[in-house]
Amino acid sequence: MPKVDDSHFAARRRQILDAAAACFAREGFHRTSMQDIVRASGISAGLIYRYFTGKDDMIAAIVAEWHERRTTMLGDDPAAGYLDVLRRVGAPGTRPELQLAVQVWAETVRDPDVRAMSRANVERPVAAVAPLLAGRTEDPEALARVFVAIYQGLVLQTLWDDGLDHEAFVRAAGLLLAPFAPPGNPGGGAEQQ
DSSP states (O other): OOOHHHHHHHHHEEEHHHHHHHHHHHHOOOTTOOHHHHOOOOOOOOHHHOSSHHHHHHHHHHHHHHHHHHHHOOOOOOOHHHHHHHHHSSSOOOOOHHHHHHHHHHHHHHHHHHHHHHHHHHHHHHHHHHHHHHHTBOOOHHHHHHHHHHHHHHHHHHHHHHHHOHHHHHHHHHHGGGGSSSSSSSGGGGGOO
């Protein structure tokens, strides 16, 4: 059998993950069958199993990518990056991604592996941001977790309320963040509004 080059492998994997993510966002993890993913991807079941061992493997890959993107968005200026992450929640076309996020959060209650991945993906940004808040608050880790909760709450409110004013939400979050932003960056990037 000819060896598949890395770019072809990556493209096929992406095609499968995109199809699986769309199915999971629409139907949830448990109501989505492998046959649903086969249909959505246009790839045979046999070929899918060459890339993934099953749905749980796809879920793990999706969760890892999802959190990696958010971590990357924080960039060199976590305060401004955080506000950019909040802005992205309200961007057009993000609804399926937000639905998938809620599916992942719900799955953490049932699946210890997904819970461990999700917890690790909260712990990393908390560990990265808490030192930046040191000296500005009594409990920097707790404050970092508050900002994670603000993000999670915005995701839920966005799915529940089509009329939510995301810019107003981001401005308010910027005001909350301002006292903790590094000197010389008042508002943690909130002035970019």
